[in-house]
Amino acid sequence: MSLVCLQFRKLAREGQDRSFTEKEADLMEAHRAKCPRCADYETSMVGSLISLRGSELPIEAAEGYTMRVAKKAWVVCQRDTARYWSPALCGAAVAGLLLIALVQLANRGREVNYFRPTTQDARRYPSLDRDPMLLLDHRLAP
């Protein structure tokens, strides 16, 4: 491939974006007559792009497309706002507080009725499977 062929092909590609100057057009015309391979190259370049441009697909949206998309977008946007989540957040906060209160009550249940004597004179056993008795009882035993 000669330098002129390279120049011709470069111009053939550039010709898709701009029009040729008079000098360029003369050069193209002269080379086209001389070199059938470059003429074919130009034809295929133009032909392929015409084929591409002519292959647009029809663009009819499905029925109800706009409304469907708008509703979906609206829902997604609403979900992003704090106003949408605020009732749920309040509910979750109340439920959390209730749960903490319940856990506290469950842990402290044993302690509520637990009698702690201030002296060692008498002590009551907290478990129910034994009868309450005084530690001093052994003194009374026979």
Added chain:
Amino acid sequence: MLESRNIVFSAFDNAAQERAWLARCRQGDLEAMTMLIERHRGRLLRTASNLLRDRFEAEDVTQDAFIKGFRELGKLRDDRAFSGYLYRICVRLCMDRLRSKRPEVIEFDASQPSGGIGVENKVVVEKLLSQLPAELRTTLVLREMEQLSYEEVALAMHVPVGTVRSRLHTARERFRRLWVEAVGEN
């Protein structure tokens, strides 16, 4: 003279109307969203179907583009740029879809009639485009089918103009070779 003045006023009205719709959209107005979708869906659907060559996939991508666009409306600094902003989102989503697909290797039968402007041509072009990488395909389609300028393609694809130029050169050359192979010419 009067007609051109009317066109200018109408464009001004459209822009003002769009800004009003955008303001309402930010407050979560469904009707304003519908109006904006109605106005822009044609262009986005056309671009997406040219890029993806599938009507249903194009509808999906366009829907995603609208949702993403409305969701990130806060990022839009200038309301006048809404159209371009939506377009860029749509092109990027299409490119993501194209990247996730593997390029098809298709063998053509040179004896098959093709190359005409019709259904056959659309099928051939679809097959040829599927063999190009996502970047080259997008550049070629935006420039040749959407008739965007180099600067507009660069903006839509978020690349420098020089990159668009070189990609377009490669894409045209590859597409030409594939086309010659497909239609059985030399």
